[in-house]
Amino acid sequence: MDARKDIRKISDSDLKAWMQTRGEKAFRLAQIQDWLWKKWAASFSEMANLPASLREALDSDFQIRKLSVSEFQKSADGTIKVAFRLFDGNLVEGVLIPSGERMTACISSQVGCSLTCKFCATGYMDRKRNLDAAEIFDQAREIAAIAEKEYNLPLTNIVMMGMGEPLLNYANVLEGINRITDPMGMGWSPKRITLSTAGIAKMIVKLADDGVKFNLALSLHAADDEKRNRIMPINESNTLDAIKEALRYFYQKTKNQVTFEYIAFAGFNESLEDATKLSKFTRSTGIPVKINIIEYNPIAEADFMNADPQRLDAFKAKLESDKLIVNIRRSRGKDIDAACGQLANKSNS
Numbered sequence: 001m002d003a004r005k006d007i008r009k010i011s012d013s014d015l016k017a018w019m020q021t022r023g024e025k026a027f028r029l030a031q032i033q034d035w036l037w038k039k040w041a042a043s044f045s046e047m048a049n050l051p052a053s054l055r056e057a058l059d060s061d062f063q064i065r066k067l068s069v070s071e072f073q074k075s076a077d078g079t080i081k082v083a084f085r086l087f088d089g090n091l092v093e094g095v096l097i098p099s100g101e102r103m104t105a106c107i108s109s110q111v112g113c114s115l116t117c118k119f120c121a122t123g124y125m126d127r128k129r130n131l132d133a134a135e136i137f138d139q140a141r142e143i144a145a146i147a148e149k150e151y152n153l154p155l156t157n158i159v160m161m162g163m164g165e166p167l168l169n170y171a172n173v174l175e176g177i178n179r180i181t182d183p184m185g186m187g188w189s190p191k192r193i194t195l196s197t198a199g200i201a202k203m204i205v206k207l208a209d210d211g212v213k214f215n216l217a218l219s220l221h222a223a224d225d226e227k228r229n230r231i232m233p234i235n236e237s238n239t240l241d242a243i244k245e246a247l248r249y250f251y252q253k254t255k256n257q258v259t260f261e262y263i264a265f266a267g268f269n270e271s272l273e274d275a276t277k278l279s280k281f282t283r284s285t286g287i288p289v290k291i292n293i294i295e296y297n298p299i300a301e302a303d304f305m306n307a308d309p310q311r312l313d314a315f316k317a318k319l320e321s322d323k324l325i326v327n328i329r330r331s332r333g334k335d336i337d338a339a340c341g342q343l344a345n346k347s348n349s
């Protein structure tokens, strides 16, 4: 195994100190950062405006550990699932979801997940490790390149809704997003980025205190604690009341958009009574919330089934009659296991 440090894992101040020890001029640091994040160089030899001696010194002390595309699958509906191989052999998955001019990347934050949501294929894998900031950034870059190549369109949105719970990998996720938004990285507006969480109240409060500018989605899926406990064990320690308080705080401090994701499971959470509970819970937050109702894709590990489309329409109508903003998200990429809750490196297992 290559013992050189990954240059994108060391802090800017440590890299600066390394430069100073070698007597390099200060402006070289910005040039290196530009190559690493903006030009997305794969090797030091590409860094044409650096002196050869510096390129060699960088190469002898550091490596650039990029992830690589291990597998690429295209769905009949145009959705593309990518398995990314990490430097240590682990795999994570990302998805490109085309919808007209809108090109959305769904990216992962951890290898596996520790939260064991009962409807989610990732939840049946162990959490192996957190992704680092560069691994998060690289997924966005790779999927942006795929959007250009396959559809000749730029990526328009990024959702952190793939494998893992982003708020349990807080520092790396925030740094990865910072690299995506940094003019020295992808230069994206944070308003086009959404972090999706299963609901960890104290970390939602931390997002607010840290003044993040991206949007937040809560994977809600049930609007009463008893039902939510059954499908999302994290709810036992992060009750709906606790999450509600945290979301209120988040919105008051940041004014960033909050969305509820609600997967509809047949016979479990898609009755009119469930709609009434969802409506009451949403209104009780006192903040503007959009609701996305998501069609479910059954997975082999669990017995949940997708809801009847007519029941979904009735569910939506009930919420709309309560003046809530609701969208139904039809399932995408289910023939390649790329839909919500289906990511589990299955194609490679």
Ligand code: SF4
Residues within 6 Å of the ligand: 113, 114, 115, 116, 117, 120, 121, 122, 123, 124, 162, 163, 164, 165, 198, 219, 341
């Ligand atoms: S839904 Fe998200 S938080 Fe829950 S197990 Fe799956 S990846 Fe983890």
